[in-house]
Amino acid sequence: xxxxxxxxxxxxxxxxxxxxxxxxxxxxxxxxxxxxxxxxxxxxxxxxxxxxxxxxxxxxxxxxxxxxxxxxxxxxxxxxxxxxxxxxxxxxxxxxxxxxxxxxxxxxxxxxxxxxxxxxxxxxxxxxxxxxxxxxxxxxxxxxxxxxxxxxxxxxxxxxxxxxxxxxxxxxxxxxxxxxxxxxxxxxxxxxxxxxxxxxxxxxxxxxxxxxxxxxxxxxxxxxxxxxxxxxxxxxxxxxxxxxxxxxxxxxxxxxxxxxx
Ligand SMILES: N/C(=N\S(N)(=O)=O)N1CCCC1
Ligand SMILES: [Zn+2]
Numbered sequence: 001x002x003x004x005x006x007x008x009x010x011x012x013x014x015x016x017x018x019x020x021x022x023x024x025x026x027x028x029x030x031x032x033x034x035x036x037x038x039x040x041x042x043x044x045x046x047x048x049x050x051x052x053x054x055x056x057x058x059x060x061x062x063x064x065x066x067x068x069x070x071x072x073x074x075x076x077x078x079x080x081x082x083x084x085x086x087x088x089x090x091x092x093x094x095x096x097x098x099x100x101x102x103x104x105x106x107x108x109x110x111x112x113x114x115x116x117x118x119x120x121x122x123x124x125x126x127x128x129x130x131x132x133x134x135x136x137x138x139x140x141x142x143x144x145x146x147x148x149x150x151x152x153x154x155x156x157x158x159x160x161x162x163x164x165x166x167x168x169x170x171x172x173x174x175x176x177x178x179x180x181x182x183x184x185x186x187x188x189x190x191x192x193x194x195x196x197x198x199x200x201x202x203x204x205x206x207x208x209x210x211x212x213x214x215x216x217x218x219x220x221x222x223x224x225x226x227x228x229x230x231x232x233x234x235x236x237x238x239x240x241x242x243x244x245x246x247x248x249x250x251x252x253x254x255x256x257x258x259x260x261x
Contacts, residue, residue: 047082
């Protein structure tokens with residue numbers, strides 16, 4: 001059977017375009033953010049998240065990431081403002097991380113790779129449903145938060161990482177309720193924004209990216225916890241779930257705007 005896409009040498013980012021042609025598009029993500037080339041846009045308004053903790057449902061290991069899913073059947077947890085028009089519904093959050101602390105993020109800022117990158121995926125209900133939103137340039141908005149290893153870890157990350165023990169292998173899912181992901185936001189609301197794509201196949205170019213400038217801190221053992229997840233299913237040979245990140249893609253003339261000077 002054709003090897004499904006992944007992050008290994010035989011099915012990794014360099015080969016995704018063979019089955020997913022959009023992966024070679026002109027608006028792909030992630031990208032390298034170069035502070036000297038971004039444009040401060042004073043018209044960019046602040047973004048606002050109003051999330052209902054009751055919308056959190058479950059946490060899942062799908063063999064490629066650790067994902068928390070939310071009830072997005074109505075405007076219950078929404079993101080608005082910033083570069084967005086209207087309210088986008090929070091659907092899920094997930095992470096990308098490395099096999100060591102010196103890499104793991106997807107976006108790279110002035111050459112800095114962070115240990116991990118957290119993505120909060122929202123979609124525009126004016127397009128009916130998530131599948132419809134994927135086909136639209138203003139269909140999806142993803143808030144990206146960089147994670148760096150430090151000595152004052154954010155207690156709120158604990159909640160996600162405590163659940164890791166229950167979802168060690170692919171396909172494992174556990175209830176994950178009463179969780180407001182806005183507690184993960186850093187102090188500063190400063191962000192970069194640009195138009196791009198999903199960083200996994202089929203790599204649809206439907207995303208308004210909102211990347212927060214200020215990273216949040218996690219502890220070394222919190223990173224070790226994340227790296228203890230497995231790609232394999234139960235009773236299969238252990239295949240550690242690490243390095244599930246796509247490298248930066250060509251910017252192709254796109255403008256990256258900054259909400260800050
Ligand atoms: N690639 C993705 N998000 S990301 N890494 O571009 O934020 N997703 C694929 C299906 C739903 C989210
Ligand atoms: Zn992601």
